[in-house]
Amino acid sequence: MQFNSDNWSGAHPDIVAAIAEEAARDGGAYGSSPVDLALNRRFSELFETDVQVFPVASGTAANSLALAACGRPGGIVLCHSESHVEIDECGAVGLQGDSLRLRLIDGPGGKMQAADLAATIAAFPKGHVHAGQLAALSLTQMSEAGTFYSLDELRGLAALAADAGLAVHMDGARIANALAGCDASPADMTWRSGVDILSFGATKNGCVMADAIVVFDPSLARTLPFLRMRAGHLLSKSRFIAAQFDAYLNDNLWLKMAGHANAMADRLRAGFSKSAAVRLAWPSDGNEVFAIMKTAHHQKLQELGAQFASWAPGPIVLEQDETVVRLVASFNTSEEAVDQLLALVADL
Amino acid sequence: MQFNSDNWSGAHPDIVAAIAEEAARDGGAYGSSPVDLALNRRFSELFETDVQVFPVASGTAANSLALAACGRPGGIVLCHSESHVEIDECGAVGLQGDSLRLRLIDGPGGKMQAADLAATIAAFPKGHVHAGQLAALSLTQMSEAGTFYSLDELRGLAALAADAGLAVHMDGARIANALAGCDASPADMTWRSGVDILSFGATKNGCVMADAIVVFDPSLARTLPFLRMRAGHLLSKSRFIAAQFDAYLNDNLWLKMAGHANAMADRLRAGFSKSAAVRLAWPSDGNEVFAIMKTAHHQKLQELGAQFASWAPGPIVLEQDETVVRLVASFNTSEEAVDQLLALVADL
Amino acid sequence: MQFNSDNWSGAHPDIVAAIAEEAARDGGAYGSSPVDLALNRRFSELFETDVQVFPVASGTAANSLALAACGRPGGIVLCHSESHVEIDECGAVGLQGDSLRLRLIDGPGGKMQAADLAATIAAFPKGHVHAGQLAALSLTQMSEAGTFYSLDELRGLAALAADAGLAVHMDGARIANALAGCDASPADMTWRSGVDILSFGATKNGCVMADAIVVFDPSLARTLPFLRMRAGHLLSKSRFIAAQFDAYLNDNLWLKMAGHANAMADRLRAGFSKSAAVRLAWPSDGNEVFAIMKTAHHQKLQELGAQFASWAPGPIVLEQDETVVRLVASFNTSEEAVDQLLALVADL
């Protein structure tokens, strides 16, 4: 009953097999092997447009380097106040982006609202050197609160950014979960909605270690080879990442794994909705479930082998003996584990 | 006949098996799993002293973060003019080290000499703010020219650095080859010779992706968790690196692999010494062989399937139609491949 | 009727005379002249403790370098959301502080409240590398809203910071106005209240160009010589700044100038309080007055020669045709200018 996070999960056998196969042969270093060289074409087909792909070692690397590619001296990135780049990356954007800064925008459900974005943009007149200059908008899909931006929402926010001359970045650490849960293509959810550059995460969704920056706007790809190299994120045996992506995209493995994780989260949500002891903290869409329970119940469930952690309550007003918890399902979460947890909850 | 580089090689089956085993189970993220938590003890036993280990995604990451841990504002790192940190890392030290700079010291055979180090140190009086302040000495073992520093040489250089208040870093991207080729223990070659912090490379020697910073001076470990995190080099599934190190150290696999690579290079060196068409550019000790041949011969051998690249001649004076080439043997280089190449050379 | 800002004002004749006197002789460069060398003693007497003084070229330089001296990798500085370092310095802290970040804390009247500071500190558990590590608290005295922190407020906030291991910085761009308006000594308002490092501004208060970092905690002074030099803020003819400070402190010139500016602002406040057309936006203490007037009135007064700009209303709720304006008095603001403006206001 491991619901701590999807990066606690192992890796899919097909991913491991791809690594093993690559290990059995020699191949060009630093992105020069056949499987490396096929990546651009592979992702271009997936996204139905010409893209450039830059594998890196972590989601933090993908986010910070992608935003660095959008950077300007005195630059500012607009992002949600709960976004991973602000809360969980130890200032990586400031390092890779040469003192690029984040300006936070609040919003319910982990999502930014168009009016708030418009107001913030208006507060930064062009050429006012004291304030610095806006460089990019960063949106997280799915969001840190487990919610999805609709395509309309994405397009509205991206249009505001584009009008102000900002690049649009999407933190897609869990984009597979968003795509598996929507009726939209990868192209729809990204460049057709105005996204210029994407952090494409696969590590959380069944890979060993596979993250990449996918660049839709070719002007943003010019500095990336150098930004990535000086960051130590061009790996000598990068073909082992490329091979993972290859297996990941084969036969829609990635969407199947994400779809399974979402389904397991749905099963949790459905179970919780019938529970007297637990209620949902807020609605979520993908593989993350946020619930409110008594702190003592959380402790008891942990003692009984259910692993999941408490979470920042945000705007939620709790009773004193309550806590918000997050449960994350992943590609290898079993129905049995979910049902076992729900049984324990039913017994609370 | 792949002699391009040891990072062109695949990975050892034991390493792949360790990844596969880890993939089959869930485990704590960001270094909290059992195999992660055992790393410090494992390396402490290996080095016969208490060390702290920080796995990272690449050798460039290890070098730049290790040196950043030694950094100071206006800081300067002394290193050989052919060192990897200067030539091959795109300024990574300046990024991770917050504008830390490299000051180059020449020296024959890829090695720095004590008198030159002493003279350079003398040129930076303490507190002279215009020049900046010396922060660290970085030594590469084995060197970029394929040579080994003797323990006496290491101790002499490290003592000069320590007297001047500098931290001593060792770039050990190929330390396994140096250890396999010497009669010295890991402890002898590092902290007992005055090394404070080590880039411990395993990727080139049969791993998929496994590099680490090993810290002997605990004061240098204080900032590393934050330096690594903001660099995007704390991997969420870092247990897949830890598992590789585990297998790598088991039953001396690492020294066996490096010893094999060295032996294959010895076989090449022995063969070349009998050749009329090829001569050694300079003596080397480990798994790299530097040779001089006619450019036309280099081209012909490549056409016949022998893969190896030309190399900067450094101080070597060549005939006009000659070139310096580098051949690198690795854990999976076969005697057959070596002999096949030597046969082609004999036919030149 | 120039009330735009105190940095629009000229310079006091005594300051100019000090420059002229220094110009007539040669003297040591880079802080080695007699007037430079006397600065530490001069400021130590002023602050009744041993301090180290680092003149720099601007208030932004003083703030960013002082905070850089408190920096740590992945570091975070807590400051008010309206603070100059956030709003007006184009990310200088991130540059000088090697990707040091600002975390904003709201609070009425430009001041941070203890409960909010405590809650923010609590949100950053030590050693949680994802979030980064708290490095410093920055307080602005007088604040950007023209208000003073009382000594009790300063002590309370500084104590919370010290308990959490943070350095305490004071942005004293207008500390002279705060001191001239309070019954507190320079020592009381700074180190006796827990301030470790101070940006001591004189440029706005009658100097040509004179800012300095005053260090109370000697451990924070170790890196500053190098931080300042690499920033281009160690001036070759720094004795021209030192000479300004010398004249500035002579015979309490600085407090006389600031006291005059405060008195002129008082005169404005008193006048506005009798006006039907203008009301104070919020109470302020020093040489800045924030008022609400009809936008048309603002425009009319400007056409009649009164210079002052509109200001961010913050939490103030305005009528649609109203605006918040800021009027700043300085060392050379005349009673005549104030009365002339008040007469125009009376005629609105």
Add this chain to the structure above:
Amino acid sequence: MQFNSDNWSGAHPDIVAAIAEEAARDGGAYGSSPVDLALNRRFSELFETDVQVFPVASGTAANSLALAACGRPGGIVLCHSESHVEIDECGAVGLQGDSLRLRLIDGPGGKMQAADLAATIAAFPKGHVHAGQLAALSLTQMSEAGTFYSLDELRGLAALAADAGLAVHMDGARIANALAGCDASPADMTWRSGVDILSFGATKNGCVMADAIVVFDPSLARTLPFLRMRAGHLLSKSRFIAAQFDAYLNDNLWLKMAGHANAMADRLRAGFSKSAAVRLAWPSDGNEVFAIMKTAHHQKLQELGAQFASWAPGPIVLEQDETVVRLVASFNTSEEAVDQLLALVADL
């Protein structure tokens, strides 16, 4: 007998008068006053082309910000191994330039030679991410060894740089001395010779504090307002720098001062050439004289009141009891001081 450096000298009365005049009136802050706004036109006339001027607080600021404007991720600036940016600026280029690096090129007399520049450029193939990417060439006129590049030399070097896509920067901390000593116009020595961006120094030549970046290639001016602001080098009372430049350029004051300094250095050189005790270390052209004397003589002259310091001998081979010294003449060096020193030398 002060020959330590031209930045030990005071300031010309006309410069002080300009400051005093500006001090007596109020004016726009941050470059918005009339004298600020006239700078671009003033310098455009001087250089016979449209330029943009960015006053800053120091020569180090000018150099590092100018090169930052030419920067690229993983970027490298080529400069002479004795250049001020390498030797005397504490890594400022790395800070302002976001880990921009310097690559040193040796050459006699403080000057780079075309063949060496060409060879270095050839060593950096475009797109080789490991090495980084060349960004700019920085030339110092007059050089650190007191020599002038001829226009032909400048054009040759600049053409090589331009062909390789590098921006060309001139460190003109003593450009006035070079211009006063040549038969070339400011335009000839800069943009007509291929210079894209210039550090225009006036501080050493009779100003209190006046340095500026002069931009010939408008594409390099786009980021400078933000680079300068985040560096703390946009001064609130920048009109006090602008006023100095105004007086500096009036009636050719700048060239008169530099011409006088050069003449005093000529007088020193002529005197030394007749001396048995002192000989020139190498030929120099402007206001700096490099001489070889016995260390005991240097000490004796200092005891007799002659101020000048020893200097790095570079390639000069000295007798054991000899030292190289540098003597710098400035705008206020008197014939009497020179003759007094020469008399002391004659008595050695």
